[in-house]
Every structure is written in C-alpha cells, then in structure tokens.
Amino acid sequence: MANSPTGDSGTDRLVRILDTFTPTRTVQTATEIGRRSGLPSSTAHRIVNELVDAGLLERDEERRVRIGMRLWELSTRSSQALRLRQAAMPFMERVQARVREHTQLAILEQDEALFLERLSSPESGSNITRVAGRLPLHASSSGLVLLAFGPSDLQERVLSSRLAPLTRATLSDPAAVRRKLAEVRRLGHAIAPGYIEEVSTGIAAPVRDETGRVIAALSVVLPRDAESDFAVVELHRAAGDIARSLGYRS
C-alpha cells in the first residue's frame, strides 16, 4: 500500500474507514464515511469502492455501505479471538445455564476490556456489554481483573489517566482504584457493584495460562443486590476449565 501525498499509508486509511463503523452505526454512506474518517471525500469514495469490489464492504439497496461478510470471515476464521471463545463456550454456557444471567469473556486490548463473547437469555437483566465492544478497565469487573493482574506499567498508565465515572458508584479516584485492585488480588476476583450501570453488579474471575499470567476475564452481570457467592464459585470453576481446555495444566 503506497503512501499518499499526506504521508499516511493505505493501511492507515483502511483503519480510519473501518473505525467509522461501530456497534450502533452499522450502515453509512460513502460521504459519511469520508467525513467521519477525516479523509478527503474523493479518497474515501475511491477506497470504499475498492473495498466493496473486494467484498470487504457491502452495499445495501440504498447504496449505503456496511462491513462485508468476507471481511468478517477473513478476520475471524484464524483469529485468537475465535480460538479463545470456542474453548470458552461450553463453560460459558454452563455458567449461563446455572447462574442464569449475562455471561461474558473479555481480554485486554489497547488499555481497555474487549469483549469476545456474551451469552444472555431473554430473562437476563440490564447489560450494556456487546460482543466486540469495549469497557474501561477501572469501571468494569472484567477490566478490574485484567488490570489487577496485569503488568505494573499498565496499572500506572491507567491510574495516571482520567478515570471517568460512568455512574455515581464508579471509582474515579486513583487511590480508591488502587485499593480496589489490591482487593481483587486478595479475593482472586472482582466485584463491581453499580460501577457500569446503577442497577447491576459485575463479577469477574481471571483465566490464567500455564505460567499464571491472566489471559482473559470471565464475568457475569447480576442485579445490583443479588447474592454473589454462587456466581463467584461458578466463575472460578469455569475459568479453570477454560484454561485446561486451552491446554494449560493447572
């Protein structure tokens, strides 16, 4: 991908275009993509046409553009995301069947919690998490697990950044987050009552590889004042089963 006169590569332009699509903005015109990506309109139209020709983007009947099945296929079929969630699925299903609330798997990605999978049943309560969506490390139970057991430079970077509150319960003071991380390490799991939504409590446990490194967080979202002990036990059991299913001896 040759560099453009402005010095950014074709790869940069591709990322800027793909980045304009979000969980709530799934269809756009080429003009909207140009505006949101900050690319010159003619450049955006040309690249969108190329991507449509290759099947990486698709047009609907109104010539609006969306992410193509071919791009999903190419980026999923060999991905670590797929390997991890396939190993986790049978145990996530067990957690979901027994706890009967949203059950989720997240990894650390660019200083946020990226959710690889979410299982829900119709009777589950409120939950803003989405597959391939993200939540802040300091606010979500999954994020607190990934942060508490993560590298110290990650902790320092996150604690020195702005810790935006999502609700009145979210910890937004670095000292309070630091105490919470110590609690997570002591308990072996994270409990985040009302941090993301006032009405719910997130509970997360770490999935570890053979060396003890935390590679993912398995979590459930319960109603705010629900009893958490049963969910904690199920999460720890499933996290161990996922690690073994990935071939890690415990």
Place this chain on the structure above:
Amino acid sequence: MANSPTGDSGTDRLVRILDTFTPTRTVQTATEIGRRSGLPSSTAHRIVNELVDAGLLERDEERRVRIGMRLWELSTRSSQALRLRQAAMPFMERVQARVREHTQLAILEQDEALFLERLSSPESGSNITRVAGRLPLHASSSGLVLLAFGPSDLQERVLSSRLAPLTRATLSDPAAVRRKLAEVRRLGHAIAPGYIEEVSTGIAAPVRDETGRVIAALSVVLPRDAESDFAVVELHRAAGDIARSLGYRS
C-alpha cells in the same frame, strides 16, 4: 490505496495477505505470507509491517504473524454476521440443549455456505464445520437449503460447475442434485446423510425474512443413522423464533 505498478490495488494486496490465514494456518512468517499470497517478498514484508503497526496483524514471540484482535474487533462489532448470530444464539442454545448435537447457523456467501456460528457439547459426534469456515452448497444440508430456496441463476451456476464428492454418499450428478433440491423445497428442510462425512447426517431448515426469502440455514449434525424427526421439529421451531427475533412477522 494507490495502485501498484502491476495494477492491483492496496485492497487487493490486503485481501491476498489475509487470505493466506485459514482455520488451520493461524500463524505464519512474513516470508511465508509473501510466498502464499504471490506478492513480491519486499512488498509482503512492507505491508505486513504496516498491518502490524496498525494492530490489524500481531506478532508472537518468534516474530511470526497472526490476525490481530483489532482487525477482529473492527470487522465484527458492526457486522451483519454478529447481528444475525446474536439474534439466533438463544434459539441455537435451545436446539443444542434439546437435540444435544452440533448446532450451526450458515448464510450464502460467494456460492458457498459460510458458517456464522457453531455450538457443540463435549459429547457431540464428528463435525468438520468451523465458525467462519465454508462448505459446498451441494454437499452440506445447510448449503442444500440455501441453494434450494436461492435464486435460479445461483442454482444454474452451481449445477453447471463441478460437483465434487466429499464422500461416497455426496450427490455429484447434476440431475441427482436437482431432484434433491426439489425434495428440499417439498419437505421444507434438507437431510444430507453422509454427504460431508460418512458417519454423520446433516439436517437443515431455512430462516426466512418477512418476504419469505431465505436468509440463513439452521442445522444440526446427527450420527448417520439417528432418528431425525425430533431435530427437524426443533429446527423449524427455532428458525421461526430467530426470524421473529430479527423483527420479521411470520
């Protein structure tokens, strides 16, 4: 993405690189990617470096390259694949819990059946289907549903191409496939005994939108000689529930 001297665009080169990653080839060196993509080695190394810098590819400890979490995220979070499988998941879980065999969701993509989801339990039998993997239309039960209820130009194109047998049971004669497609339309579902693997039978039912157009196939894989009636009933019920969950009135 500017055109290269050979006339192919940056998008073409990107697709050629991504296409070298498969469900069974998840990690490669940049040199291997160059050879398998047919790109000049220096070009392949340069684009791989750009893609790694953007997070679309990732390097492991041995400097081998794999699909990046960032690419999976960008291509999944707004995709139709995700929307369809999220709507289908609760009903796929019900089928899997009741039939207790592999349960799968496929769509038509480039004249093949592309699998968006697969649920399996440890006790399920043999199954070569993979998430984001494909199977031929004439051989798989999902493919036969997508073909039987698909546009006539698709049927003519597939029936005039080589119908490769995967087992001794696969229908590879155009007249036999045509009769099978008539049977699928008459029954309302497809039964493919031993077509993909000698030891198993695929059963698939169509998921239809409001206009009656088939948008996906829901399937299970049973041991070859298992009774199919219960699975057929569960598949039809779940296919209707998925359509309603997508907002289609039946």
